[in-house]
Every structure is written in C-alpha cells, then in structure tokens.
Amino acid sequence: MKSWIRIITIFICSSMFAQQxxxxxxxxxxxxxxxxxxxxxxxxxxxxxxxxxxxxxxxxxxxxxxxxxxxxxxxxxxxxxxxxxxxxxxxxxxxxxxxxxxxxxxxxxxxxxxxxxxxxxxxxxxxxxxxxxxxxxxxxxxxxxxxxxxxxxxxxxxxxxxxxxxxxxxxxxxxxxxxxxxxxxxxxTAKTIYLTGDSTVVDAQYEPWASWGQMLPCFFVPQEVAIANYAESGETLKAFEDRHRIDKIWNKIKPGDYLFIQFGHNDQKYGNSTKSGYRKRLQEWINKVKQLGAIPVLVTSMNRRVFDKNNKIVNTLDDFPAAMREISKEENVYLIDLNVMSKTLFEALGPENSKKAFIYYPANTYPNQPDALADDTHFNTYGAYELAKCVIKSIVDQKQPLTRFISKKYKGFDLNQPDPFEKFYWPESIFMESLKPDGN
Structure with a gap:
C-alpha cells in the first residue's frame, strides 16, 4: 500500500513540476x-x-x-x-x-x-x-x-x-x-514574430549551416518581442499547409503579432509557378493574418551565389520575387526585399569573398565530411548574420512599427560595405553535420 502511495505522490509531484x-x-x-x-x-x-x-x-x-x-x-x-x-x-x-x-x-x-x-x-x-x-x-x-x-x-x-x-x-x-x-x-505580453519559410530561414541545428531567422532574436529588445521560428528546410507554401505548420500558427497568433513569409526557393524547385497556387496561397495567408488582427510581412527570397562574367548576381528565382512584390502592393502589406538587398550585398563581397558567407569548406573540415562542401544556396553563420542585418535594415529604413523594438545592438548597415569576415565571432556548437539540408 505504501509503495502505491509513493508512486502516486511521485506522479503528482512530477505532473505539478511539468506544469510549472x-x-x-x-x-x-x-x-x-x-x-x-x-x-x-x-x-x-x-x-x-x-x-x-x-x-x-x-x-x-x-x-x-x-x-x-x-x-x-x-x-x-x-x-x-x-x-x-x-x-x-x-x-x-x-x-x-x-x-x-x-x-x-x-x-x-x-x-x-x-x-x-x-x-x-x-x-x-x-x-x-x-x-x-x-x-x-x-x-x-x-x-x-x-x-x-x-x-x-x-x-x-x-x-x-x-x-x-x-x-x-x-x-x-x-x-x-x-x-x-x-x-x-x-x-x-510580448509581440510574437512568427517566421515561416525554408532552409534559409530555419533555426539550423548543425554547424556550419545557418539562416537569418536564427540570428534575428539578438537584434530585438527582450521582454517586448519574441521570435518564433517555424520555418523548415525544403518547405514550399503548399507543404507548409499540408504538414499543418501554418495551422499551428493560426491557432496561436494573436492581435498585434507578426507573420513573416518567405517562400520561393523550393516552390521553384518542385516545378511550381507563381500562377499555380503560389499567389493564391500568399493572398489567403495575408487575408487570414489580417482577420486575426496580426500583421503580415512578405520577405522575398535572397539570391543564390551565381555570378555572370561581369561579377553581377544572376537571378535564378524566375518571377517569384517579382510576384511577391506585386502582391505586397496589391494587398498593401509590408515587404522586406531581401532579394534586392542580397544582390547588393553579394556583389559587394564579390565572387570569391562571397564564398565566406556560404557553405564552402575543404574536405574534413567537419566530422564525417570526406568531400569538400560547395553550396551556393545555403549560408554559414557569417552569411546568415549579414542577411539578418539586411532584414533589420529594411524594417528600420521603412520605419515599420517594429522599429521601436530594435535593440541598440543594431547600429546601421551598409550593404556596399559588409562586416569584415575576419572580425565575425561565432564559437561553434557541439552539433555538427555535413549533410545538406532539404531544399535548394
């Protein structure tokens, strides 16, 4: 009898702690x-x-x-x-x-x-x-x-x-x-900024991969704003719906919160066009956010690291960024044009130095990595940090309401003069993996 009482007591205590x-x-x-x-x-x-x-x-x-x-x-x-x-x-x-x-x-x-x-x-x-x-x-x-x-x-x-x-x-x-x-x-009471998107937005667990979404929190005033990153590698707008990721947000988002939406890389990869559901879904999401009293923010997909013979970035995203710009105007919502900003940023770095922002590492730099890594879509921590500063810059330059919640850590950013790679400090985590994330 005493043993049963003890088991029940432990269960009640542990349940109480779990609710704490x-x-x-x-x-x-x-x-x-x-x-x-x-x-x-x-x-x-x-x-x-x-x-x-x-x-x-x-x-x-x-x-x-x-x-x-x-x-x-x-x-x-x-x-x-x-x-x-x-x-x-x-x-x-x-x-x-x-x-x-x-x-x-x-x-x-x-x-x-x-x-x-x-x-x-x-x-x-x-x-x-x-x-x-x-x-x-x-x-x-x-x-x-x-x-x-x-x-x-x-x-x-x-x-x-x-x-x-x-x-x-x-x-x-x-x-x-x-x-x-x-x-x-x-x-x-904090405003919650919900992030949706793909591998360029996701909180990447493994070194050396990174995204702008996981760098964003350090630029906002604590107690006032919380960053809720629901992005995942390989996702399209449709997949985000099919896996109920967006349903999770619809059931949580409250008036005054924000929904950042960045999709395009994988929508393009899977053969979708801006006319095959992309526009329709974006408009549906925007309407839903507004109905819930929250604020939608569209983010165009950043460029891949593809240069022409004149050292200019080549558009590899078809008309997806243009479609998002058009929808932003039609629906009168905020736009962070990361596509345009990344073009300026990457061209300022140049064909060779821009590799320092992407996943370019010799063989055996990381565990179980027998081959060199050369990825022109995904970013390392330096590249992700610079892109996060692009996002913050756009918010501030447009004088969006979120500007008043930007921390003093942000001191402005010149796209034509990126932060020196040599001065960027990132102590690596213990989690490392050479396997490429889903998406391209």
Missing part, C-alpha cells in the same frame, strides 16, 4: 540562495525532476565566496547545455553572468542555435544581469481553448531537433562562459 512555468536556479557550489533550486556540476538532466545539464562532462563548479547567488558559478572549456521542461509559450529569462574575482566571455543561444546574447564580456569582478525572451514550442495543435486537435507532421530529421522536444534548452558558449543564476517566468 516559474523557476529560479542558483548555479555553483553548495551555497544556495533562498528560494532557488541548486544546480551543481553534477546536475545531469532528469525528465522527472524537470531540469539539468544535457552532458555534465567537463563542467566545473567554482565558488568565490561572498554573495550567495553571484559568488559562485558553473563553467566549462567547451559548450554546455542546460534544459528545463516547459510548456509552450514565451518566457523572459534573466541570466546572471560573470565572475566576482575574474573575467568572463559568454555567448548564449537557445534551442537550435538561436542567437540571444552575442559575446557578453565582463571585466574583473563584474557580474551582469541580462534578459532574453524566448519562444518555446511543441508539435501539438491546440484550439483557442487549449484542447488538442492534431499534430504538426514533422520530418524524421526534425525529431532530433532541440525545438520540438518539449524543453527549453540554453546553450552556453564562448571563450570563458560563466553562469551564476537563471530566473524564468512567462511573458504574456
């Missing part, structure tokens, strides 16, 4: 701030507990004394990942970073390498408090009352992704990452 949405974690040694959950170098993830590190090997707990909460921290010589069981939604996450008797240098990403904090440096003895706002999602379709009505048809490859696993996973990276504390609480 507010957390306070104190990282470090044995000294623990009142009201906080202690996290040490031995705190390996346990789904029943609901939190922990993905891998505890290499973790170090350091206690400098002094302040109970910020006098100790967890660090490692390689990237480390902390996960928390959280229900779907937007969350504000406060992080205390630094070393009360030393320096630190930390990059923070979430889920599939979604960039939140870019190379935060602290001086000797300095502890900084940083806030990020993160969208956590699952693959369940729910109606407005929260009742489960279906599921997103994710691909086999997606089952390995960190953003469909009913967890919030935070990646700590950099030359000297030091985390003292984390506080998590729901954010019910």
């Amino acid at each position: 949405t507010n957390f306070k974690f104190d990282f470090g040694g044995r000294r623990v701030q009142d009201g906080f959950i202690p996290i040490t170098e031995h705190s390996e993830f346990d789904r029943k507990a609901g939190y922990g590190f993905m891998d505890i090997s290499g973790l170090k707990s350091v206690d400098r004394g002094g302040n109970v909460l910020t006098g100790d921290y967890i660090t490692s010589d390689r990237p480390f990942y902390f996960s928390v069981v959280l229900r779907e939604g937007n969350y504000d996450i406060k992080l205390n970073l630094g070393d009360s008797k030393g320096t630190s240098q930390t990059t923070v990403r979430v889920e599939n390498r979604r960039l939140m904090l870019d190379d935060v440096k602290t001086k000797g003895g300095e502890i900084v408090e940083k806030l990020i706002t993160v969208h956590v999602k699952d693959s369940i379709l729910r109606n407005q009352d929260g009742v489960e009505i279906g599921i997103v048809k994710i691909k086999p490859r997606e089952r390995k992704y960190l953003h469909w696993d009913n967890l919030l996973t935070i990646e700590f990276n950099g030359k000297a990452p030091k985390i003292c504390a984390i506080t998590i609480q729901p954010n019910k």
